[in-house]
Structure formats: structure tokens, C-alpha cells
Amino acid sequence: MVLARMNAHTAPIPLTITFANGVSTVLMLYPCSGTDGLSFFDLETGASSTTTAATAQAATYCMLPWQSRGPNNFDPVAPMDPAATGAATEIFMPANSKTLFLGSTNGGVWRTDNFDSTTPHYIPLTDKNLCQSVSTVTGSLQDPNFIAYGCNGVSNFGSVAGPYEGVYVSIDGGTTWTHTNLPYGRDNVGLLVNKIIITGTSNGQHTITVSTLGEKVRRDNSRIPNTGAIYRSTDLGENWVPYSTNKGKDEYPFDMIQDPSTIPPTFYYVDNSKKIYRNTKLDINSWTAVTDTTFINKECADEDKGDGFFADTVNNAKLTIYTEGQNNILYVGYYGGSKEPASTCYAFYFSTDQGATWTTMLAPNGDILYQKIGVGTQNKRGYGELGNQGETNFAVFADPTDPRFLYVGGTGAEIFRGDRTFSGNNPNENEGFLWSFIRDMETEDSVIPMFTVTGTSPHVDVRFFGWDRSTNQLMCTNDGGIWIHTNPKGRGDWVHKNGDLSTNEFLLAAYDSTTDTIAGAAQDNCIWVSRSSAADIAAGKSIPGMFYTYNTGDGINVAFDSNQLPPVLYATDQSFGNFMKVPWIEGGKPPSTLFGNILPNGAYDFFSVFALNVVNPRYLLACTNILKLNFCNRYDMTTGDNGELPDSEKVQTTGTLSYYKYGGYRNGIGDETMIFGINSEGNYVFALDKGGKNEYNSLAIVKGKTEIVIAMNPRNYYQSYVVDGWSQVWQTLDFGATWTNVIGTLYADTGSHEMPYAWGSVVVPMGNNNALVIGTAYGIYAAFDDKMGPNTRWHKLGLSMPNVLVSSFVYDPIRDLLVTSTMGRGWWQLPKVKPQLTFLDGGMYKFIFNKQIYDRISYKKNNLVSVLKSVFSL
Structure with a gap:
């Protein structure tokens, strides 16, 4: 077996092959057809000096690079809480x-x-x-x-x-x-x-x-x-x-x-005790506390509430500074909370003398963000309504061009401009007061521009503010990428600047082979579908119409029924919200139908998943917790009114399943009744087929993770794999009764310090065995079930995959295509999977593709020693 990095334009390379009897011959290594990749061919045992170039060419395959499928564009952009990257x-x-x-x-x-x-x-x-x-x-x-x-x-x-x-x-x-x-x-x-x-x-x-x-x-x-x-x-x-x-x-x-502005620069840090420390020297050890330890207590003890609230914990704090000559203004914002009663609170302060004295800025009160008639926040002190995710979603920023203004943002899209010089009687009103809204929101199913020109808002969950000095515009990062406010000191609009940024966090992917369509369930950014190809992305194409979103919130479920004509996409967000059906027609954005008889939000578990039947995908299974009643219901999705979820048939009442497979094959026979799943709360495996029902204790395989993904052998549902939250790989060969840890050398093969951060997995059936493909934060790896055990060897699959968390896989046997979703780099695909797996299974047990040069590669197979004489860049 010989390998070399070649592209579609590389001329054939002469290779000297030396056999055990000392006879040599020269063969030509031919490039990958039509694509860049790693070319290889395999000469069977018994090959001799009479082996022809045609034989070598016929045996040439390609180790291919992973190809991005985006998204690198989104269209259209809703004015309120828009889907984004x-x-x-x-x-x-x-x-x-x-x-x-x-x-x-x-x-x-x-x-x-x-x-x-x-x-x-x-x-x-x-x-x-x-x-x-x-x-x-x-x-x-x-x-x-x-x-x-x-x-x-x-x-x-x-x-x-x-x-x-x-x-x-x-x-x-x-x-x-x-x-x-x-x-x-x-x-x-x-x-x-x-x-x-x-x-x-x-x-x-x-x-x-x-x-x-x-x-x-x-x-x-x-x-x-x-x-x-x-x-x-x-x-x-x-x-x-x-x-x-x-x-x-x-x-x-x-x-x-x-x-x-000071020489040397003055450093400040704020800690969890509410103190701010200052360092005016180059010595790392010279820090002096400059704050009042009673900060946040009085601001969060609002007597108007009458609930005895007291902020006993500071969960986050942010610093920002206005510097213009010697007129420096230091700001601090705190995100605090109390345990009894459970509540959150924000407080803000500023200092004009390097922290020697401090003045409070009463937090914006957003119990009622604003009403349709235009009333601003309530005219009361404290209790800033910036949400309850302040550990990750909290930002403060001093306007670098105006010493009056402080911008603050939080969990929702609540973004305020504070004026520290305000001295009126209505501190919490709309524009022109102590705190002014600089975004709009939808009220009563309509957008009424009140605080922006055309009624706009950035995405929710603010993380950071910055300033574009060339335009004097506020920049805001959040869980939808990056946005600018066109006139932050007055009334402007929010505009995204995501361009072709491709950082989507997808929990799950679905794929339809007929139309080459990918769908994804995106963290906080709805359901995405693709109208583009890998070639479009590789060519740098990024135009409206390549991708569409269906507004849901946190995407959780996506699945294609490719047996229907046209193919049908099913999708939901959290708690089965916005349960939709999308017949996948050609061209444009296909219309969706929301099922109107889904119970309201809160009736289901947040992470409620469904599964289409592998044997007969007209059936959809939902095993979840509805109004605290555990159940598994089967729905015939080809029946019922168009706008209503079909009548269900209860198939089990054993309990909620965190993740599960529905329908499967064994010994060439399909079983539509098969359900195999994991209850992560009760720590057990649920297994049901025509032979009966069993529940098995599974403490080991659910540790460290609640959203468990099962990889099942499509030819034998008795064989499945689970990757737990500590990147351990578990195999069952008896329908969940027993489990064996087959992680083998995955830690060493990935080169990880802590753990490989493995997550998504899939079984790819091959000729005489099966490959288990696992996504890690260090690349995508494969192992073969006939070689699994305590020392399982893992092989890096494909070239050029970013070192990113991989959340799910779909293998399409018709196209021999592997599609993956990631938690930060969108979708990727690898074509011609089986020849590459066959190559890896043949004996080249490990590649480290981030090495720059392979100066010598040799492979021994019985009486044949193939030696690559040249040097190729990998």
C-alpha cells in the first residue's frame, strides 16, 4: 500500500516497488480524479514485477478532505430576535x-x-x-x-x-x-x-x-x-x-x-468578593483593593418588592473604562443572586478618581420591559431585568467618545444606554433618561418602532461590546454572531455583520439523499436547511437563498422521511415547541406546517427528542415526559389533518427516554416495534422488540452527560455504542444487557491532554465488518468492530477537518457520504467513505495529518514491501 498527497492536476508519479525476492518495478501513482486528496493504492498479495500501471490505477483511491457545507449565509433576517450564526x-x-x-x-x-x-x-x-x-x-x-x-x-x-x-x-x-x-x-x-x-x-x-x-x-x-x-x-x-x-x-x-493612558498602564481586576483591585506598577504582585465591600447589597434590597431580597452571591462582574486624557471614568457592573428566595439582581457603579470613591447608577428595571403605549421601564430602583444567564451573557461598555454613556446588555436582547449624569425624577424611562432602551421588541404580534428607526433588535444573549472608531458605532456580540448599532447615542438600527461567518452550533443533523439537502437543529438559532452544495462553499459563494431558517428558538429535533414524495422534514425546538412538517419541494423556501395540537411550552421536558422508524419511517415515536406522565407514543405521520399532529398509539408507559432508536434490522429481518433507549435520570437502558421488553442498569454509560447519543448497527440492532460524558466508548452486543468499554487508545491517538471530547458517533456497515466513527475535538476517528477490545486502535478519518466539537453524524449509503454537524463550525461532509475506511482497515493503523511532511512511508503486507522513494507534503 502506497500513499501520497496529490491533487487533480498532479501528473502521475513514478514509484519504485521492491519485492521480497529483490526484484523491482516502477509503477505510476495516479492522482485523485477531479479532487484534491491523499492518493493510495493496494497491491494484493502475490503481486509480481509484471504488475502493470493499469492495475495500479484501477486500485487507486483517495483519502479525501472533509468539505464544509456551511452555513455561511442566512436569509432572510427577521427584525426581531433573528436567527443568525x-x-x-x-x-x-x-x-x-x-x-x-x-x-x-x-x-x-x-x-x-x-x-x-x-x-x-x-x-x-x-x-x-x-x-x-x-x-x-x-x-x-x-x-x-x-x-x-x-x-x-x-x-x-x-x-x-x-x-x-x-x-x-x-x-x-x-x-x-x-x-x-x-x-x-x-x-x-x-x-x-x-x-x-x-x-x-x-x-x-x-x-x-x-x-x-x-x-x-x-x-x-x-x-x-x-x-x-x-x-x-x-x-x-x-x-x-x-x-x-x-x-x-x-x-x-x-x-x-x-x-x-497612564504610564505604566494601570490594571484593574474585579473578583467574586465584589472587590476591585488596582495595580499602577509593572510588578505583578502590587495590587491594592479600592472598593466598598457593601456593593450590590443595598441596590438589590428593594423595599418595594417586599420579598426580603438580598444579594448574597456575586456570580459575575464586568469592568470598563472611559479614557480621554486625564478624564478617566471607571465602571463596574455586578450580576448577583440570592438563594432564599431565589432571584437575580444587577448593580452598576462608576468612579472618576481611579476607584477612590464610587457612585451608584440604579440598575434599569425591566419587570415590564415596555408596553405598546410606549411606557419605559418601571420607575423603581434596582432589579435590573437583564436575565438569569449573567454568568455567560452580561456585558458593559463605556462609550469611548462620550463620558456620559454606559451600555449594558444581558440574557435577552435587553440592551440599555445609561447616562451617569442624569439627575431627573424618572430614572427608568425611555429615551433621554437614566436608562434608555436602544432596541425594540415584538408586542402583540407586531413590531412598533419605539427605540430604533425601523423596529430592529440584535440576536439575544449578549456577550461583549466593542466600538468601531471609523464609524462611531457600537458593536455587539451575542449568540447570533456580531451586530452593530448605527447610532448608539440616539435612535438608530441594529444591523448584523456576520457576512460569511460559519460558526453555527448544531446539535443534530438530518440528510436527504435525493435532494442532497442537510437540515440542522441549531443552538438558539432555529432550524436550518441548505439549498447549497459543498462546491458552492468551496468556491466562496455566499448569497441569499443558499440557506433558510424556520423560526423556532433552540432547535432540538430534525429528521427526514425520504420515503415520501416529496421528502418530508420534521423538526422541533425545545419541549416539542414549534413541531413542524416541511414537504421538501424544489426551489425557494418550502412552506412549513406547524402542528396546532401540541401542548403549550412547559408540558414537555426541555430536551424532548423524537425518532423516525428505521424500518417504516412513516411512524414517528415520541418518548418523553408530558405533564409528568411518562409515555412513548407512536404517530402515523401520513395520516391526520394537515395542521394537526395525527392521533397517537401509546406503545409504552415505562418512562422518559433521553435518547432512543426506533425500528431496526437483525439477521436481515426488520422489526418495526424495536425501541432501544437510555433513561439518564433513572440510569437504565430500555430494550424492546418482538421478543419482549427489558430494562438494564446503566450507571457507567450515562455518567457525565444527559444528552446521550446512540450509534446502532443498521444491520444488527443488538449491537450499539454510547459515548459518555467522559469520552469513554461503550459497546453492547446483546441489546443492552451488558456493556464493554472499548475506548482503547483513543486518548493517545487524538493526542489530548484532558480527554478527546468525543460526542457524536455513527456505525458505517462495511463488507465483513463495521466501522464505528466518532467525532472528537481533535478530529474524526474510526475503529473496526472485529478489532475492538481493551486495546482498540483508532484511525483518523479524512483530511482537513477543524479541531471542533462534533455533535452528530448521518451516513448515507446511497451516496457513500458521511455528513456531520458540529458545535461551532456548521456542517461538514466526507464523500467516498467506504474506500477510505477499507484503506484504514487494511493496516495503516494511524495517521497524524497535522504533520507537515512524511519523508518516508513503508507498508509491509506478506511478501510485498512498498517503499515510497519521494517526499510528499501532507
Whole structure:
């Protein structure tokens, strides 16, 4: 077996083949047909010097790259709470520049050099780095090419995140990256980085200061107590000096900023004890507390509520600063809560003397955001209505051009402009008061422009604010990418700047072979469908009409019934909300039908999934918790009125199933009654077929995760696989009665520090065996069931897949196509899967595709030794 990197235009390469008897022959390695990839061919045992070039050409296959399927465009954009791309975190824009660096929750760092365009063009910069879960990205104020990012990004879906691998720096604008030596925590787990500041020095070097919440718990996104720290490096991250933020108890920094107008720059950080610390020296150990420890208590004890509320916990805090000469204004915002009664509260303060004294800005009160007649927030103190996800969705920003204004945003799309100089009697009204709305929202099924020109809003769940100094416009990142406000000091509109950004977080993918259509259930961004091809994406095509969305909220379920004509897509959001049916017609956006007889939101579990029957997909199974009554109902989706979910047949009442398969084959015989699922709350496996029903204890296979995905052998439903929340791989060969851990060498093969972050999986049937394909945060890997056991070997499948969390797979045997959804980089596909799996199964047990050069590759098969004499770039 011989392999080499070739493209469709490469001329045939002569190869010298030496046999065991010493006889040599020259064969020609032919390129992949019509595509770039890794060419290989296999000479069978007994090949001799008479083997012809035609024989070699006939045996040539291609190890192909994964191909993006987008989305890289969305159309149309609704004015209110619009569907958009995936979550963006921090941004950095060099001064006097059209260049923007954007971090995403699980999709890495991106760069655009035409942010001033209506449709900016973005380039992913970090696909091959070990960390794509970006919490912070920044740059040098002195050198626009010096960029750094840190790892601590987290999705709003189940706090999903990939590996945290410290800090990366680039000195060439993101073209190349250096993984710094920021220390790992215990168990070789990365730190929780939440802020990076880069400052210049007198000799032209850079100092990197990093704030961390502390050490991450292994296999979890929580933190280890008493490990909060700040680190500083003056040699591009080669060496670090730590400063512990613990003051005799578990104290850790939430945020850190610099005042660049002072020499040296003044640093501030705010911690979970509500204190703000200041450092005016270059010494990392010189910090002084400058705040009142009673902050937030009085602001959140609103006597008008009469509920005894008291903020006893600070769950997040943010700093921002206005700097113009010596007129500097420091702001802090707190997100707090109480346990008894359970509630949340926000409080804001500012200081005009570097923290020596502080003045409160009563939080915007949003118990009633606004009414149709135009009343603003209630004229009461405290209780800022910025939502209950302030750990991830909370941002404050000082207007860099006007010392009066502070912008704040939270969980919903509630975004306010605060005027710290306001002294009137109605502090919480609309435009022109202490707090002014700068977004609109839908009321009574209509949009009435009240606080924007045309009635617009960005996506919900605000994460960060920035400023475009070339246009004096406010930039806002959120769980729908990046948006600008055209006139933040007055009345403007919200416009997205996502361009061809492709950072969608998809929980699940569905595929229809006939129409080559992908559908996806997107975190907080509805149901997506594709009208484009891999060739369109590769050619850089990004125009309206390539993708469409169906407005749902959090997409949860998607499935195609390809047996119907035309094919039918079924989809829901959380709690079976917006349960829809979409006949997939040619051209445009197919109309959808919402089933009108679904119980209201709250009647079902949030993560309620359905399954189409594999043997007869006209039947849909829903096993969920409805009004606290567990059930499994079967629906014949070809019956009933068009706007109503068909009458159901109750098939089981045993309990809620977190994930399940419905219908399957065994020994060539289909069983429509088969149900195989997992109850993660009760920790048991449920197995039902014509032979009867069984429930088995499954504590091991459900640990660490509630949304379990099952990969089932399509030819034998007795054989299934589960990847648990700790990336352990479990196999059953007896319909769930017993389970064996077959993870083998997956940790070593992926090169992971903590764990591979495996999630999605699928079984691909082959000739005499089956391949289990698993997505990890370090690539996609395959193993073969006839070789599984304690030392299972894993093979990297395909080229050029970003190191991103992989949530689901669909294998289409008609096209021999593998489609995957990711939690941060949209959809991807790999064609001609079986020849590549056959190649991997033949003996080349491991590839490390991020190596730049293979200078010598040899493979021994019985009496044949094939030696590649040339050097090829992989």
C-alpha cells in the first residue's frame, strides 16, 4: 500500500516497488480524479514485477478532505430576535482599521479585513489549534499584528465546550500561532482563561497579562477552589510569573482591564468578593483593593418588592473604562443572586478618581420591559431585568467618545444606554433618561418602532461590546454572531455583520439523499436547511437563498422521511415547541406546517427528542415526559389533518427516554416495534422488540452527560455504542444487557491532554465488518468492530477537518457520504467513505495529518514491501 498527497492536476508519479525476492518495478501513482486528496493504492498479495500501471490505477483511491457545507449565509433576517450564526464572544479591532478579529464560543478565531462591508468576508484562523472554545481575544495597541486568544468559551446549550488549552499568540495577524507555556492545572487540565491584556514595553517587546478563574475540574467546566490567579509573561508566553488572587479564602477574578493612558498602564481586576483591585506598577504582585465591600447589597434590597431580597452571591462582574486624557471614568457592573428566595439582581457603579470613591447608577428595571403605549421601564430602583444567564451573557461598555454613556446588555436582547449624569425624577424611562432602551421588541404580534428607526433588535444573549472608531458605532456580540448599532447615542438600527461567518452550533443533523439537502437543529438559532452544495462553499459563494431558517428558538429535533414524495422534514425546538412538517419541494423556501395540537411550552421536558422508524419511517415515536406522565407514543405521520399532529398509539408507559432508536434490522429481518433507549435520570437502558421488553442498569454509560447519543448497527440492532460524558466508548452486543468499554487508545491517538471530547458517533456497515466513527475535538476517528477490545486502535478519518466539537453524524449509503454537524463550525461532509475506511482497515493503523511532511512511508503486507522513494507534503 502506497500513499501520497496529490491533487487533480498532479501528473502521475513514478514509484519504485521492491519485492521480497529483490526484484523491482516502477509503477505510476495516479492522482485523485477531479479532487484534491491523499492518493493510495493496494497491491494484493502475490503481486509480481509484471504488475502493470493499469492495475495500479484501477486500485487507486483517495483519502479525501472533509468539505464544509456551511452555513455561511442566512436569509432572510427577521427584525426581531433573528436567527443568525453561532455565538461570538470577544472581538478586537486595531485602531484606524477595517480589520476585525472575532472569537467564537466553540468555533475558534476569525478575521475579516473588510468589516466596513455590508457582507464582510471572514477567514478562520485557528482550525488546527487545540482549542476552539474562545473566551477572550485581544491585540496590541502598538502592533496590530500581535494577537492573542484564551480558552474558556462555553455554549448556552448545556455549558458545552471543547478542551481548554491556555493561551495562543500570533505575531503575524493570525497566519501562524504559538501555543504558549501557560501552565496546566492538576490532571493536566487547562486553566479557565477569562481575559488577556497585551501591553508594549519601552524596548518594543510585549507583555502578556492573563486573568484566570483558576484550574478547571477534569472532565467538567467547573473550577477548582482556591486556584484563581493572574499570570504575566514578557517573552511571548515562554515563561510565566503567577499571582494568586486568594486572600485567605477562595477569591478569583471575573474581569480585568487596563487604563492605557497612564504610564505604566494601570490594571484593574474585579473578583467574586465584589472587590476591585488596582495595580499602577509593572510588578505583578502590587495590587491594592479600592472598593466598598457593601456593593450590590443595598441596590438589590428593594423595599418595594417586599420579598426580603438580598444579594448574597456575586456570580459575575464586568469592568470598563472611559479614557480621554486625564478624564478617566471607571465602571463596574455586578450580576448577583440570592438563594432564599431565589432571584437575580444587577448593580452598576462608576468612579472618576481611579476607584477612590464610587457612585451608584440604579440598575434599569425591566419587570415590564415596555408596553405598546410606549411606557419605559418601571420607575423603581434596582432589579435590573437583564436575565438569569449573567454568568455567560452580561456585558458593559463605556462609550469611548462620550463620558456620559454606559451600555449594558444581558440574557435577552435587553440592551440599555445609561447616562451617569442624569439627575431627573424618572430614572427608568425611555429615551433621554437614566436608562434608555436602544432596541425594540415584538408586542402583540407586531413590531412598533419605539427605540430604533425601523423596529430592529440584535440576536439575544449578549456577550461583549466593542466600538468601531471609523464609524462611531457600537458593536455587539451575542449568540447570533456580531451586530452593530448605527447610532448608539440616539435612535438608530441594529444591523448584523456576520457576512460569511460559519460558526453555527448544531446539535443534530438530518440528510436527504435525493435532494442532497442537510437540515440542522441549531443552538438558539432555529432550524436550518441548505439549498447549497459543498462546491458552492468551496468556491466562496455566499448569497441569499443558499440557506433558510424556520423560526423556532433552540432547535432540538430534525429528521427526514425520504420515503415520501416529496421528502418530508420534521423538526422541533425545545419541549416539542414549534413541531413542524416541511414537504421538501424544489426551489425557494418550502412552506412549513406547524402542528396546532401540541401542548403549550412547559408540558414537555426541555430536551424532548423524537425518532423516525428505521424500518417504516412513516411512524414517528415520541418518548418523553408530558405533564409528568411518562409515555412513548407512536404517530402515523401520513395520516391526520394537515395542521394537526395525527392521533397517537401509546406503545409504552415505562418512562422518559433521553435518547432512543426506533425500528431496526437483525439477521436481515426488520422489526418495526424495536425501541432501544437510555433513561439518564433513572440510569437504565430500555430494550424492546418482538421478543419482549427489558430494562438494564446503566450507571457507567450515562455518567457525565444527559444528552446521550446512540450509534446502532443498521444491520444488527443488538449491537450499539454510547459515548459518555467522559469520552469513554461503550459497546453492547446483546441489546443492552451488558456493556464493554472499548475506548482503547483513543486518548493517545487524538493526542489530548484532558480527554478527546468525543460526542457524536455513527456505525458505517462495511463488507465483513463495521466501522464505528466518532467525532472528537481533535478530529474524526474510526475503529473496526472485529478489532475492538481493551486495546482498540483508532484511525483518523479524512483530511482537513477543524479541531471542533462534533455533535452528530448521518451516513448515507446511497451516496457513500458521511455528513456531520458540529458545535461551532456548521456542517461538514466526507464523500467516498467506504474506500477510505477499507484503506484504514487494511493496516495503516494511524495517521497524524497535522504533520507537515512524511519523508518516508513503508507498508509491509506478506511478501510485498512498498517503499515510497519521494517526499510528499501532507
